[in-house]
Amino acid sequence: MEANIAHAERALAVFFGIVVFLVAAVALRNDWKSQGIENQVFKIMLGLLALGAILGILAGLGVLIGKGVA
Amino acid sequence: MAAISVTQRGVVGAHIEEPDQLYAETRELRIQGFLLFMVSDLVLFSSFIFAYLYLRNSGQGWPAGGPKLDIALAAINSIVLFGSGATMHFALENWKHGNFAKFANWIIMTIILGAGFLSGQVMEYMHIGASWSSGIFGASFYTLTGMHGMHVFAGIIYLTVLLLQAAQGKYTYTKYTGLTLGTLYWHFVDVIWVVLFSIFYLL
Numbered sequence: 001m002e003a004n005i006a007h008a009e010r011a012l013a014v015f016f017g018i019v020v021f022l023v024a025a026v027a028l029r030n031d032w033k034s035q036g037i038e039n040q041v042f043k044i045m046l047g048l049l050a051l052g053a054i055l056g057i058l059a060g061l062g063v064l065i066g067k068g069v070a
Numbered sequence: 071m072a073a074i075s076v077t078q079r080g081v082v083g084a085h086i087e088e089p090d091q092l093y094a095e096t097r098e099l100r101i102q103g104f105l106l107f108m109v110s111d112l113v114l115f116s117s118f119i120f121a122y123l124y125l126r127n128s129g130q131g132w133p134a135g136g137p138k139l140d141i142a143l144a145a146i147n148s149i150v151l152f153g154s155g156a157t158m159h160f161a162l163e164n165w166k167h168g169n170f171a172k173f174a175n176w177i178i179m180t181i182i183l184g185a186g187f188l189s190g191q192v193m194e195y196m197h198i199g200a201s202w203s204s205g206i207f208g209a210s211f212y213t214l215t216g217m218h219g220m221h222v223f224a225g226i227i228y229l230t231v232l233l234l235q236a237a238q239g240k241y242t243y244t245k246y247t248g249l250t251l252g253t254l255y256w257h258f259v260d261v262i263w264v265v266l267f268s269i270f271y272l273l
Contacts, residue, residue, distance in 0.1 A: 007142075024155075024159075037105070038101050045254070048260075055148075055272060056148045060146075062141075065271075066273045
């Protein structure tokens with residue numbers, strides 16, 4: 001039962017991780033030429049958000065798992 | 071002179087429309103001030119993160135016979151929080167395009183996802199099998215994730231206030247610095263979790 005839940009959580013993490021990554025990447029592309037200090041910070045944040053989504057996907061796939069993690 | 075007059079009237083609480091020139095002059099300053107706050111918050115998190123990494127690398131085994139973190143729950147919980155960053159981005163974009171209904175829908179979705187993340191954290195706390203006082207790992211884990219959770223909780227209140235203010239007409243479609251700052255804060259909370267997720271679950 002717990003294994004099934006874990007599989008479902010991993011599958012959802014991978015699926016929605018891809019969605020979030022695509023949204024962040026498209027938003028970053030659209031904002032790329034924006035000027036102003038807040039937009040520069042937004043670009044950094046969106047880039048890191050996309051990175052976070054990739055990490056979430058890799059964790060969901062079991063590619064990246066740290067010590068002490070089940 | 072006009073700016074002084076506006077400030078004096080603003081102090082006594084009268085709601086007035088700011089002149090464009092005053093708004094333009096102070097907008098950058100407000101944003102820079104908020105960014106300084108975020109930098110100070112970043113220093114706070116960095117201090118705890120480096121302390122954790124130092125302690126972790128000082129130990130022989132990590133975590134020494136300690137608890138097992140649930141990577142599957144953490145992965146979906148992280149994506150929930152990162153997804154809230156995307157919905158907040160949509161909220162601000164819809165405000166820029168003058169669509170209040172969609173803005174409200176997206177910001178409500180952001181609040182729901184933020185609350186969902188906090189629920190996931192509570193579930194993790196219930197199953198981790200460690201306490202604040204059970205060792206260095208427990209102390210580090212609860213301090214960092216708890217501090218981040220408090221930021222998420224504060225962010226949920228912040229976004230709720232922004233939504234209410236927007237509904238009351240506090241912001242216009244050309245003057246919305248408060249909404250921009252709220253979005254920056256929420257992205258900041260997301261990005262901090264990218265680091266915490268990496269050091270606790272992926273390293």
